[in-house]
Amino acid sequence: MPRILPRGEIEGLDHTSIPRLRLPNPHSIFKERGQRLLHLAADHPAQTYLQLMAELSAAQHQTLQTLSSPVIDEQHIAHALQHGMPPLLSSAWQRDPNWQKIMATLLQTLASSNTVPTAAQEIAAQLLHQLKHEPEVIEALADAVLTQQLARGDSGKAAFIMAALQVYWTHLASALSHEHIPLNTPFGVCPCCGSLPVSSIVRVGGSADGCRYLSCPRCSVEWHVVRVTCTHCESTDGIFYHGIEDGPAGIKAESCDSCHTYRKIFYQKDQLHVDPVADDLASLALDMLMGEAGYERSSGNPLLWQEP
Ligand SMILES: [Zn+2]
Ligand SMILES: [Zn+2]
Structure with a gap:
């Protein structure tokens, strides 16, 4: 009769044969998401929204391709490994102010597309204006998105801000290797x-x-x-x-x-x-x-x- 392995042992086995992580490929992740969204949008009740998100994903892809490899802070990584903590933990990770440049590239890509609906282009233009004149407001909006505390009046901006943050974090994560990420988080x-x-x-x-x-x-x-x-x-x-x-x-x-x-x-x-x-x-x-x-x-x- 086959022996039934207790839970701990099953996990032990998993670690020896199954890859515990799949790290993102910066050259395909958002491109493929955009293509998938377009495919799913056909005959879908939320077609317009899915098509807009496909445009957003395509803009994320284009933005990510413009970035050079990030520098890994080895000291920060070593500290996270020592404490079994996620190395890019948003509450402990000081966002590089340059993430706003990522957001600007993303929004400009969207604003220059003639297939993006007017309402979305207006939000992109408004955010671009704030990036230029009130960058501190954008920082506060990003914090509010990450902590789920965005004011109701700003909810239309959420997907755009999140899209920029996704590019920022995916760019960093794609430079890591399995050894940079602790085993037991x-x-x-x-x-x-x-x-x-x-x-x-x-x-x-x-x-x-x-x-x-x-x-x-x-x-x-x-x-x-x-x-x-x-x-x-x-x-x-x-x-x-x-x-x-x-x-x-x-x-x-x-x-x-x-x-x-x-x-x-x-x-x-x-x-x-x-x-x-x-x-x-x-x-x-x-x-x-x-x-x-x-x-x-x-x-x-x-x-x-x-x-x-
Ligand atoms: Zn449960
Ligand atoms: Zn993550």
């Missing part, structure tokens, strides 16, 4: 930047085949977490999977009866070009179903501002 948050994950994907191919990875909406790092485990409270009891009847294959919500939350899980074998942010955004019908069933989302989508 706190459960449930990105081991690289401490953000809550947006969704998870069961990958196909190579040594990650069949393994589930959580995705960071900020620095784009993915990290392995065993399946049938609540990604919010780590419970392994009362985990259920929900899908839309007759809906697309490979899209489920993983719910937990211990903490009454859910997070989506996508199966790459059914959706080869799945993207953790795009597919989450395009499956809002599943969020409605989960809300009706009495479960709360454990964290939001970076491109859709929701009141905390």
